[in-house]
Amino acid sequence: MNLTEKILARASKRESVSPGDVVFADVDKAMVHDVSGPGVIKVFEKLRKRGIDTSRLWDPSRVWVAEDHFVPSAEKISAQNLVRLSEFVRSHGITKHYRYGMGQYGICHSLSHEEALVLPGEVYVGGDSHTNTTGALGAFACGLGHTDMAYVLLKGRIWFRVPETILIRISGRLPGDVTAKDVILRIIGDMGTDGGAYRTMQFAGDTVSDMSVEDRLTMCNMTTEAGAKNGIVEPDAKTLSYLESRGARGVHMVRPDPDASYHQTIEYDAESLVPVVAEPYSPDNITPVAEAPSEDLDKAYIGSCTGAKYEDLAAAAHILKGRQVRIRTEVLPATMSIYRRAVTDGLVSTFIESGAMVGPPTCGACCGAHMGVLADGEVCISTTNRNFPGRMGHPGSRTYLASPAVAAASAVTGRITHPGDLD
């Protein structure tokens, strides 16, 4: 069995599983946030009307809650949702609640690795599609809706169809200007937004071994954009060291069997890759930066679970150091722990001196909800993961997806720019 099959077999107490099997898997960790949490509360209300007891969760110690989409509250409904979520947390005995304005908090997928909340070999489900992110730590990490999350919270398990695995093997040394974001955009460009549908995307090869854990998180984050059930990377010494440095102990390094098989293997030569952007309105609409349209941008956004980890901010700061932004530029570190390091290491000063705005961790503008949405006709370059019509604001706005380095270079010129082309 391969990595995903092995995790699902263990979790469903089977000797082995094969793609296509339907299993009920025991869940190790579960997450809801300030959208899916109130969604679960609503499902619980419906269940109680049917006489189903919702007073006790299967295991509150395995559940954690993030406040990320609608913080800081822009209006009354969002504020009320946080109050309801806090009451839910309290009444169900959940201890891990990462609250806005109370120390460590931030985007759920970034907390999952910053706080080492998910370990290799675990089944981790979250009420958000980008739960796939955390598969970079060697877990089976998969996004679910509100009814499914309510089922998980009450019963501790959920059904899955065992996915076929697409092995994406990347070999060689990445050119100096090519980042993990460019690699995953290129892969999505080749596969299409449903090219990984219902399947696992597993990343391997010496290029992936050479990548940092954060780069691997960027890769797995965007497997969602190819429709994948999960993204995964086999855990290694880097994974172990990353998790232990964040307090994890007793990490079990899950390995595929020697005779593991894959539905399909796709090979990439790292040296052939170039920096790219995804043009509106789809993450698979890829163009090399060198050939990107020369149009005036209105905003650069460096944020989200995809593009506001510490190394993302460092890459952007490296470009912005000693330069001035020419367009509206917003930097929103993904979690407070990342924000704190960015202050200590001088990144925040660099951003502010460049003219950029540094804001609090939030999903707000990435999903067009609040905190800097786009107006009709505005054009944005963004380190986020989606550029569907209206994704970041008005349906008449347009977003280019890019790496933090390309977004920062473009902030300096006001047009899509290769970092190497800056003076």
Added chain:
Amino acid sequence: MTVDCPAGRAIKYERDNIDTDVIIPGQYLKIHDYSELATHAMEGMDPSFHSKGGSYIVAGRNFGCGSSREHAPIALAESGIRAVLALSFARIFYRNSVDGAFLLPIEIGPDAYSGISDGDDISVDIDGGTLTDHTTSKSYAIKPFPGIIRRIIDSGGLFGYDPE
């Protein structure tokens, strides 16, 4: 949810990748009142959605791609949509529709996709595996639901389903 799909009007969107952001834009994710969500259904791409009085949506590949927001099938179902008939579905939209018993995600073939026009009167016979376009008097095969999906549908959603 019912597997009963009586004759009703089809709204056809001749495009692939209709994502959850256009089905229910992100600014409404804070809303959890089902009837209020319905008022914003398809707001991201079709402001005239509600005036069409549709019972079915017919669309191309990868319907419901994007976020895990259960608001998407809820907003459609509360707007009177009984089933979405598409060439294929994104996985979370598909399982949300079934597990929450909001609407039926039915896979159709290219013949039905090209044969059905916007505004046609259609019905679906789930057990018989056929879709009928009463406007053109043509019938098409639909793809049967996988075993577990059918059992969850027949159980009225995941919470009614007993895996043992």
